[in-house]
């Protein structure tokens with residue numbers, strides 16, 4: 191029976207390549223499937239749009255701020271909830287030719303990120319049925335995982351670079367998920383920026399210890415460095431580049447082995 195991973199999260203330590211991987215995975219998914227895909231940048235820093243080459247007009251956080259200001263000025267006139275809901279779908283959802291995109295961003299001033307988290311859960315609940323696949327590029331913190339009490343993910347890509355900190359973060363995420371009775375669905379490990387055999391051996395040992403399957407190993411790729419330097423979207427990375435090839439091959443294997451997608 192095919193597995194239908196409708197909601198896929200990409201997570202891991204800060205700077206391990208979550209956003210870059212999200213872009214490469216999206217490119218490979220678009221090449222191999224005809225699924226309706228929504229990509230959500232759940233990182234308050236909101237830089238996935240640049241990496242995908244999407245002109246970002248506004249984020250969910252900015253829409254919350256704007257709506258709050260207006261409702262505070264004329265509380266009797268506006269229904270804050272209804273106005274927010276309308277603007278979320280009207281302004282935050284960007285319709286590209288082959289996928290849709292939402293950036294969560296952050297609200298202004300001090301305060302917690304919980305409103306964004308709650309809104310993300312609410313939005314996912316409402317839109318999950320409109321898409322075949324939702325890709326979530328998560329922020330580096332573990333807060334989103336401990337807050338993830340309502341939302342169920344079907345598949346989580348755990349990224350690590352060749353560092354003990356990266357490995358430890360993977361371990362911690364798995365422990366947290368177990369505490370939450372695994373609301374993060376199936377796990378797949380991804381090694382990013384692994385270039386030497388010795389590093390790859392360490393990664394394989396980690397998969398044995400944690401008993402999670404390895405999705406793939408992505409090498410450090412000069413194309414990514416160069417495209418990043420010149421601000422070119424990673425969606426334009428050459429098909430023959432080593433990082434894209436690694437993601438593409440791993441996705442094809444996954445589709446075959448698991449009857450995925």
Ligand SMILES: Nc1ncnc2c1ncn2[C@@H]1O[C@H](COP(=O)(O)OP(=O)(O)OP(=O)(O)O)[C@@H](O)[C@H]1O
Pocket residue numbers: 203204205206207208209210211233329330382383408409410411412414415418433
């Ligand atoms: N395979 C790779 N080869 C070369 N450079 C890479 C590779 N993957 C990522 N990078 C670079 O590493 C840096 C961090 O990548 P990225 O922003 O994707 O990480 P992140 O996990 O999303 O970070 P954050 O936690 O800040 O959101 C970027 O400069 C990116 O261009």
Ligand SMILES: [Mg+2]
Pocket residue numbers: 208209210233327328
């Ligand atoms: Mg990122």
